[in-house]
Amino acid sequence: MALVMRSLAGLTLWAAxxxxxxxxxxxxxxxGWTREILGPLTVLNGALIALWLILLGLxxxxxxxxxxxxxxxxxxxLARLALVGTWAGxxxxxLTGAPxxxxxxxx
Amino acid sequence: xxxxxxxxxxxxxxxxxxxxRGVLTNVNHSDLGLRFMIAASVYFAIGGVLAMLIRAQLxxxxxxxVGPEIYNQLFTMHGSLMMFMFAIPFFxxxxxxxxxxxxxxxxxxxxxxxxxxxxxxxxxxxxxxGAMALxxxxxxxxxxxxxxxxxxxxxxxxxxxxxxxxxFVEISAVCAAIELTVSVLKLRAPGMSLMRMxxxxxxxxxxxxxxxxxxxxxxxxxxxxxxxxxxxxxxxxPERGGHPLxxxxxxxxxxxxxxxxxxxxxxxxxxxxxxxxxxxSLIGYGWIVGxxxxxxxxxxxxxxxxxFATGIPHLALAFFSAASxxxxxxxVVQIFGWLATMWAGRPMLWLPMLYIGGFFFIFLLGGLTxxxxxxxxxxxxxxxTAFVTAHLHYVLIGGFMFPMMAGIxxxxxxxxxxxxxxxxxxxxxxxxxxxxxxxxxxxxxxxLLGMPRRVYTYQPGLGWDWPNLVSSMGSFVxxxxxxxxxxxxxxxxxxxxxxxxxxxxxATLEWALPxxxxxxxxxxxxxxxxxxxxDRGHALARSLAAGEGYLxxxxxxxxxxxxxxxxxxxxxEVVVLPGNSWLPIATAAATGCFFLALLxxxxxxxxxxxxxxxxxxxxxxxALGSDTDxxxxxxxxxxxxxxxxxxxxxPGWWGSVFTLTADATFLMSLLFGYxxxxxxxxxxxxxxxxxxxxxxxxIVLLAVLAAFxxxxxxxxxxxxxxxxxxxxxxxxxxxxxxxxxLALLAFGWLGLPAPSGHAYGAVVWVLxxxxxxHGSIAMLMLAFVRxxxxxxxVSPARMLEPRVVRLWLRYTLxxxxxxxAAIGLPGAxxxxx
Numbered sequence: 004m005a006l007v008m009r010s011l012a013g014l015t016l017w018a019a020x021x022x023x024x025x026x027x028x029x030x031x032x033x034x035g036w037t038r039e040i041l042g043p044l045t046v047l048n049g050a051l052i053a054l055w056l057i058l059l060g061l062x063x064x065x066x067x068x069x070x071x072x073x074x075x076x077x078x079x080x081l082a083r084l085a086l087v088g089t090w091a092g093x094x095x096x097x098l099t100g101a102p103x104x105x106x107x108x109x110x
Numbered sequence: 111x112x113x114x115x116x117x118x119x120x121x122x123x124x125x126x127x128x129x130x131r132g133v134l135t136n137v138n139h140s141d142l143g144l145r146f147m148i149a150a151s152v153y154f155a156i157g158g159v160l161a162m163l164i165r166a167q168l169x170x171x172x173x174x175x176v177g178p179e180i181y182n183q184l185f186t187m188h189g190s191l192m193m194f195m196f197a198i199p200f201f202x203x204x205x206x207x208x209x210x211x212x213x214x215x216x217x218x219x220x221x222x223x224x225x226x227x228x229x230x231x232x233x234x235x236x237x238x239x240g241a242m243a244l245x246x247x248x249x250x251x252x253x254x255x256x257x258x259x260x261x262x263x264x265x266x267x268x269x270x271x272x273x274x275x276x277x278f279v280e281i282s283a284v285c286a287a288i289e290l291t292v293s294v295l296k297l298r299a300p301g302m303s304l305m306r307m308x309x310x311x312x313x314x315x316x317x318x319x320x321x322x323x324x325x326x327x328x329x330x331x332x333x334x335x336x337x338x339x340x341x342x343x344x345x346x347x348p349e350r351g352g353h354p355l356x357x358x359x360x361x362x363x364x365x366x367x368x369x370x371x372x373x374x375x376x377x378x379x380x381x382x383x384x385x386x387x388x389x390x391s392l393i394g395y396g397w398i399v400g401x402x403x404x405x406x407x408x409x410x411x412x413x414x415x416x417x418f419a420t421g422i423p424h425l426a427l428a429f430f431s432a433a434s435x436x437x438x439x440x441x442v443v444q445i446f447g448w449l450a451t452m453w454a455g456r457p458m459l460w461l462p463m464l465y466i467g468g469f470f471f472i473f474l475l476g477g478l479t480x481x482x483x484x485x486x487x488x489x490x491x492x493x494x495t496a497f498v499t500a501h502l503h504y505v506l507i508g509g510f511m512f513p514m515m516a517g518i519x520x521x522x523x524x525x526x527x528x529x530x531x532x533x534x535x536x537x538x539x540x541x542x543x544x545x546x547x548x549x550x551x552x553x554x555x556x557x558l559l560g561m562p563r564r565v566y567t568y569q570p571g572l573g574w575d576w577p578n579l580v581s582s583m584g585s586f587v588x589x590x591x592x593x594x595x596x597x598x599x600x601x602x603x604x605x606x607x608x609x610x611x612x613x614x615x616x617a618t619l620e621w622a623l624p625x626x627x628x629x630x631x632x633x634x635x636x637x638x639x640x641x642x643x644x645d646r647g648h649a650l651a652r653s654l655a656a657g658e659g660y661l662x663x664x665x666x667x668x669x670x671x672x673x674x675x676x677x678x679x680x681x682x683e684v685v686v687l688p689g690n691s692w693l694p695i696a697t698a699a700a701t702g703c704f705f706l707a708l709l710x711x712x713x714x715x716x717x718x719x720x721x722x723x724x725x726x727x728x729x730x731x732x733a734l735g736s737d738t739d740x741x742x743x744x745x746x747x748x749x750x751x752x753x754x755x756x757x758x759x760x761p762g763w764w765g766s767v768f769t770l771t772a773d774a775t776f777l778m779s780l781l782f783g784y785x786x787x788x789x790x791x792x793x794x795x796x797x798x799x800x801x802x803x804x805x806x807x808x809i810v811l812l813a814v815l816a817a818f819x820x821x822x823x824x825x826x827x828x829x830x831x832x833x834x835x836x837x838x839x840x841x842x843x844x845x846x847x848x849x850x851x852l853a854l855l856a857f858g859w860l861g862l863p864a865p866s867g868h869a870y871g872a873v874v875w876v877l878x879x880x881x882x883x884h885g886s887i888a889m890l891m892l893a894f895v896r897x898x899x900x901x902x903x904v905s906p907a908r909m910l911e912p913r914v915v916r917l918w919l920r921y922t923l924x925x926x927x928x929x930x931a932a933i934g935l936p937g938a939x940x941x942x943x
Contacts, residue, residue, distance in 0.1 A: 004677050007304070010400075014407040021411050021433070026785070028425055033789035080305030080396050081677070087400030091440075095404075098436050099411060102428030109423045 013092025146203025189252030214299025229698030287321035313378025390455030434484030472508025497557025528606030541591025548584025617642030634662025
């Protein structure tokens with residue numbers, strides 16, 4: 004069961020992270036965060052990039068830890084499934100979250 | 111007991127009465143699956159005729175075949191029937207029919223729920239078809255965009271027919287989703303671990319899971335729009351704080367996963383049929399399972415690509431463009447798995463394989479134009495043109511129809527016991543394949559030449575004349591092809607050669623069943639140790655028919671099948687299934703009365719119908735369970751297992767988990783809508799905020815706490831066989847919950863603004879309604895357990911019902927608190943006593 008949960012965890016993290024990034028972008032635009040400057044970035048840029056990096060860190064940790072996980076039953080299949088799920092979550096966050104590196108204007 | 115005597119005994123237990131009574135009370139999965147498939151095929155035929163009328167109108171410029179009003183109804187009904195009445199119900203029917211056979215089970219987990227879903231589907235379809243016959247069919251497109259579908263621009267009941275009829279049918283889809291999910295997870299042959307499941311079961315599991323979370327946003331959107339149309343609550347009206355794009359978000363939150371909900375079962379057929387056709391096991395089973403899971407998740411991150419032209423910020427476009435391109439990867443993993451299997455095997459070009467070849471060709475083209483459309487610049491150029499129409503038909507017909515046809519021809523011997531005529535079937539295939547490509551390949555060009563979608567006519571000289579004529583000619587060829595297929599199938603059923611038990615020499619369990627399929631599927635259930643359990647001879651089939659597997663006996667006339675631990679497939683319980691009943695059709699009829707009452711404006715009748723539904727639900731639940739402790743039962747093959755009422759993880763418990771998951775998705779979608787309006791809609795902050803009452807909120811909190819503690823006490827006392835104390839606990843919990851509901855209503859009456867003035871008021875009243883409805887349902891459930899304690903249906907061993915009610919209660923309490931916070935916190939400054 005632990006491996007099944009692990010398979011779903013990476014993808015669930017992607018779903019939650021993707022929603023959070025999209026929601027934060029909407030919220031930041033609604034609250035005018037592009038007008039606030041934080042060093043070389045706007046507050047919206049900074050918040051989005053920070054959130055993305057945190058999510059990436061979590062997803063990477065999940066993916067790496069599934070290499071160490073030992074299967075409880077049906078060994079090879081479920082272990083591979085956990086690897087696929089967690090790495091897909093990481094790659095998904097990496098690619099679909101990468102647009103936060105673009106200038107975060109609200110137009 | 112001899113095989114024949116066992117067959118007769120099981121047929122008596124699992125069969126249905128003769129005549130109309132049998133038709134109306136039947137809950138058998140094979141019969142219901144066939145009904146779904148046949149009814150869906152009828153809807154496909156009707157949708158196809160509508161498509162031909164559309165093509166007849168567009169075949170020449172300035173055609174006078176139909177006017178704009180009728181044309182709008184034609185394309186709306188074509189899309190709605192194909193998506194909601196054909197594609198989903200057809201695969202549901204196929205899954206209902208095949209899954210227990212593939213999994214080595216005797217039926218699905220909740221047979222009465224299947225029957226209820228069937229009747230909802232049938233009655234909902236009558237509403238749509240009746241409206242069409244009366245000229246009142248929906249005419250705002252199958253997506254019902256606001257403000258076009260709002261009361262101002264669609265004043266009649268056409269849009270209401272869509273909103274209420276489709277929502278009624280969606281109840282059937284959600285029922286099927288829960289049914290299929292739990293059946294795959296729990297009702298398998300012992301030994302069949304997750305990774306030993308037939309690949310089709312994985313596809314259906316993921317698809318059903320997607321439906322559990324994919325349909326609630328659509329049901330919410332339809333509910334909100336119907337409330338706006340009926341009572342003027344302005345969720346989508348920008349003049350009063352609403353926003354039309356909220357509809358699009360909620361619709362496509364359902365609508366894009368819907369594409370994959372349709373595609374995945376079809377891909378499951380390819381993964382099942384193709385290995386048999388090429389005489390080689392599926393290569394990359396584990397990778398394909400992984401890719402299905404990934405696809406299931408990623409498909410929920412694409413919905414905004416249907417809204418690229420609505421003016422949303424560029425950064426959001428980039429998020430969804432990236433996700434739309436990424437989703438191609440897991441699809442391609444499956445395609446590589448199929449190609450590798452073909453490469454390693456020895457392809458036989460039988461009719462199912464022809465359809466799979468057609469699928470490869472068409473779906474590949476549809477996928478490529480899909481990646482093109484995922485790119486924002488091209489999307490803007492071809493937005494709302496015939497290019498998109500061509501793309502979606504390549505995806506849906508290529509990705510659904512062709513694999514489904516492969517499946518029908520592959521399983522035809524299983525479904526009918528007969529084989530089709532080889533030449534007629536091939537003729538049908540080539541006509542459909544050629545007609546389809548003539549129709550839709552050229553339609554890409556029509557779109558690139560600038561022809562918009564959903565226009566009833568066009569002027570000559572724009573370069574659209576000949577491509578439209580070609581498309582129309584192709585569509586008629588395709589229609590002739592489908593007619594040939596129907597004739598072929600009809601002839602096969604009536605006069606086809608009798609098939610042997612396993613004509614394709616496949617290795618999955620459905621081919622171990624006798625022909626014709628008995629009502630109980632298998633006389634005894636196998637122990638599965640490999641992914642391909644069926645031997646090339648008939649030894650396993652014979653041994654199962656002789657009752658040498660699990661449950662190969664008649665135990666007091668009970669309908670028994672095996673329940674397993676979800677991951678390992680270890681036998682954990684003997685699931686006792688309910689028999690034929692009037693309750694499903696009666697409950698569906700009462701539910702239909704509710705929707706009809708709303709449709710015709712008899713609002714007083716709607717609550718009456720709901721009371722009848724609640725009474726029937728009570729009767730339904732009361733007909734299940736057991737009033738005696740049975741202890742471990744002999745399951746055959748030397749194994750023992752308790753009946754499911756006495757097991758820890760019974761199907762009913764998991765059914766509640768998935769039902770609540772759907773319910774929670776509905777609530778989350780509503781909160782998303784609230785946040786969306788608050789940040790994006792014009793006219794916010796609203797002119798009048800809630801002025802919540804501390805007193806009412808305090809009573810809600812106290813009552814929620816009391817209900818929580820009282821139920822905890824009730825369940826603990828039930829475990830300790832202290833019946834009187836348990837009944838008191840449940841009684842107190844129900845009373846406390848009733849107080850919480852009343853206090854929540856008072857909270858609304860005392861402090862919330864009118865719902866029709868501003869979208870804020872409308873949303874908070876809907877939130878409040880959600881809490882009140884759920885509180886009332888949970889109260890009824892607590893009262894039910896109290897009654898069951900008195901009737902002796904709960905004991906320390908039989909704790910299923912209290913555990914299920916605990917789930918519902920705790921969810922309800924959490925939802926009530928969330929509702930309270932969502933309403934109260936944004937207006938925290940204006941709280942008062």
